[in-house]
Amino acid sequence: MLLAIDVGNTNITLGLFDGKKLVKNWRAQTLKTDSVQQLWKKIRTRSQNVNGVVIASVVPSLDENLERLCQKFFKQKPLWVNHKTAKMPLRVDKPKEVGADRLCNAIAAWEKYKQPAIVVDFGTATTFDVVTAKGEYGGGPITPGIAIASAALTSTTSKLPAVKIAKPKHVVGRNTVECIQSGLYYGYIGLIDHLLSLIQKEEGCKMKVIATGGLASLIAQESKWIESVEPHLTLEGLYYIHCGNNF
Structure with a gap:
């Protein structure tokens, strides 16, 4: 079995692969102060x-303890995803700065479809990962995630309440909660679709658009560009990267 671990700012997402098949997946909250033993409780x-x-x-604050965990409980060193182990051409100025999760998304998209693509990952931040027609990682915009925007609105105003991120009944809200939900939901759809249009215009071709991450299904309902929602895309990218380093 291959254990794939995606350590994000909000959650640690884990998957077990039996060959190519993802047989189990689960997640736990990311706590940046977790000890080896605390991390093991989330995994074991x-x-x-x-x-x-x-x-x-x-x-990065969890990397050392994850390394120690693998050596202690699995008796092996893990493969860490970075600009070298990804084994994908990078069309960027500073390859070392590319997030490991972004590399996973791009590689999964290329391995599955072998065509120009954009992966929109709705995580703590919303990222757009561009895969060129040559199979290169091309970079892409980073915006604050919807939850961050919602939290900022609540924390920096005196009377606006925290709301559930959801599709409201009306664009023109009839109450404060619905007004905020409309701004967040339709505002982000506008942001997402406009950036997707600009990326394809700049790349000069129609690209396959894939969404992943927690709110992908919600946003995809109204997006004119998102073609598919693939919740395990990052884990699949981890699988492909492992295969690329163990052929």
Whole structure:
């Protein structure tokens, strides 16, 4: 079994692969102060017969303890995703700065479709990962995630309440909650679709658009560009990267 670990700012997402098949997946809250033992409690109950570990992390404070965990409990060093292990041409100025999760998304999109693509990942931040017609990682915009925008609105105003991020009944809200939901939901759809249009114009071709991350399904309902929602795309990218380093 291959254990794939995606360490994000909000959640740690884990998957177990039996060959190419993702047989289990689960998530736990990211706590940047977790010890080796605390991390193990989040992993151990579902991690059996593991003979390989691959990790993409955007939380450096956890990297050392994850390395120690793998050596202690799995008796092996994990494969860390970075600009070198990804084995994908990078059309960017500073390859070392590209997030490991973004590399996973791009590689999964290329391996699955072999065509120009954009992956929109609705995480703590919303990222757009461009894959060129040559199979290169092309960079892409980063915006605050919808939850961050919602929290900022609540924390910096005196009378606006926290609201559930949801599709409202009306664009022109009939009450404060609905007005905020409309601004967040339709405002982000406008942001997403406009950026997708600009990216394709700049790249000079029609591109396959894939959404992943927590709010992908919600936004995809109204987006004119998003073609598919693939919730396990980042884990699949981890699988492909592991394969690329163990052929």
